[in-house]
Amino acid sequence: MHLKKILITGGAGFxxxxxxxxxxxxxxxLEVAxxxxxxxxxxxxxxxRLSENGVKFIRGDVRNPQDIALSGKIDFLIExxxxxxxxxxxDGDTDYLVQTNLYGAVNCAEYCRKNNAxxxxxxxxxxxxxxxxxxCNFAEKPTRFKLSDKQEVAGLCSEGVSEDFPMQGARSIYGATKYAAEIMLEEYRQTFSIPVVINRCGVIAGPWQFGKVDQGIAVFWLASHMFGNPLKxxxxxxxxKQVRDMMHIDDLTGLVCLQLKEPAKFANGVWNAGGGREISVSLLELTEICGRITGKKLPIGSEPETRYADIPVYISDTGKIKTCCGWKAELTVEKIIEDIYIWLKDTPAAQKLLKG
Ligand SMILES: NC(=O)c1ccc[n+]([C@@H]2O[C@H](COP(=O)([O-])OP(=O)(O)OC[C@H]3O[C@@H](n4cnc5c(N)ncnc54)[C@H](O)[C@@H]3O)[C@@H](O)[C@H]2O)c1
Known part of the structure; x- marks a missing residue:
């Protein structure tokens, strides 16, 4: 497929x-909006940055189909x-979440249907x-929780969670909006023969992420070390000791480029994409890495009680995508934190925002 124009919704985000x-x-x-x-x-x-790199910015809202249409004819949309x-x-206020994450995604699919994109x-x-x-079964090691080999649930092993994991049960309102969107996109794929690629990403991190306590943990943790913001x-x-896998944004962009070259190969089922077991980190380990890179040691507080929707270990089992196309995340947690550090040191506007 020769790509002429791509629209990226949420295109000013990380x-x-x-x-x-x-x-x-x-x-x-390629024209990119x-x-x-x-x-x-x-x-x-x-x-x-978008403008310097020749990306056209459109101020618009995915909740409004007429805003999406401002992009004109497109070959692909990345939501x-x-x-x-x-x-x-x-807090009970689910309106924005549902309207954007679910209806916004459906509006994007509808625009793709109309454009044959x-x-x-x-x-x-x-x-x-x-x-x-x-x-899940996990062992407590000195610096992290570690998934055990023996698990009771399908699609779970010491390599992490695969696409075969059972989908029954609650997943947070955020998770439900994304899953509901996936279900609708699957219908668009089947009913209208639109090539739809669905990537289920673990934690993504890197420069130009404006991390906060509830989203963007790598930047939030590093920035707190740099600026002495309190952490717990x-x-x-x-x-x-809770663990997540982490994927450098450059590994993700590499995957998306591969998928755009051969969309048909990926336009079925769903794909876990993440750092996997080898590129994973606990908060305790992240503290050590941030301390080493910034040269600052921060006293970290402790709140034993587990928050809403939190989980002890999440690792993406990325075996399926590796078998399909050979893709595997390569950039380590250290490299992710170093790249964030270099970016933040050189970007006063980002420092101002993340100083807290
Ligand atoms: N960052 C992660 O660790 C991570 C992990 C898994 C999945 N994801 C998914 O990746 C996608 C991008 O996340 P991100 O980390 O870049 O977040 P982000 O908040 O940096 O980017 C999202 C962008 O969407 C824009 N936006 C929000 N509501 C909108 C609306 N109604 N209309 C138009 N734009 C709107 C925001 O202004 C923002 O620029 C999201 O779909 C998220 O669910 C992110």
Whole structure:
């Protein structure tokens, strides 16, 4: 498929802006437009980068189909807009979350149908239900919880959670909006023969992420070390041993480029994408890495009680995508934190926002 024009919704956000710029570099002559309503604090700081890299910015909202249509004829749409916090909606105010994450994604699919265009959807590991993840078998090691080889649930082993994990049960309101969107996109794929690629991502991190306590943990943790902002280990006894896999944004952009070259190969089922077991970290280990890179040691508080929707260990089992196309995340947690550090040191506007 010869790509002429791509629209990235949520294109001023962390993932969207990095994908937009990577595509401009990777596909010569490709027109890339980024649509965003600048809901996320910090996304406005990505606008100069988009413009310098030849990405056209459209101020618009995925909740309004007529805003999406401002992009004109497109060949592909990459849906990166969201309220991405797992804590969103917990206060009872679910309107923005549902309207953006679910209806916004459906509006994007509808625009693809009308344009005969393909779609990549940035989904999340948070679509997997919480209870079986909380009840998984894990051992407590000196610096982290470690998944045991023996598990009671299908799709779970010491390599992490695969796409075969059972989907029954609650998953947070955020996770439910993303899963509901996946279900609708599957219908668009089947009914209208639109190539839809669904990537279920674990934690994504890197430069130009405006991390906060409930979303963007790598930047939040590093920035707190740089600026002396207070930090605490929350949940699971307050020891900081909870683990996540982490994927450098450059590994993700590499995957999306592969998928755009051969969409048919990926336009079925769903794909877990993440750092996997080898690129994973506990908060305790993250503290050590941030301390080493910044040269600062921060006293970290402790809150033993576990928060809403939290889980002790999440690792993406990425065996399926590796078998399909050979893709595997390569960049380590150290490299992720170093890249964030270099970016933040050189970007006063980001420092101002993240100083707290
Ligand atoms: N960052 C992660 O660790 C992670 C992990 C898994 C999945 N994801 C998914 O990746 C996608 C991108 O996340 P991110 O980390 O870049 O978040 P982000 O908040 O940096 O980017 C999302 C962008 O969407 C925009 N937006 C919000 N509501 C909108 C609306 N109604 N109309 C138009 N734009 C709107 C925001 O202004 C922001 O720029 C999301 O779909 C998220 O669910 C992210």
């Amino acid at each position: 993932v969207g802006s990095n994908i937009a710029i990577a595509l401009k570099r990777h596909f010569s002559g 980024a649509l965003d309503n600048l809901y996320r604090k910090g996304s406005e700081l990505n606008l100069p 990166c807009s969201a309220e991405p916090s797992v804590l969103a909606g917990k 393909g779609m990549v959807f940035l989904s999340t590991s948070r679509v997997y239900p919480i209870k079986p993840l909380v009840n 280990y929350i949940g699971f006894g307050g020891t900081g």
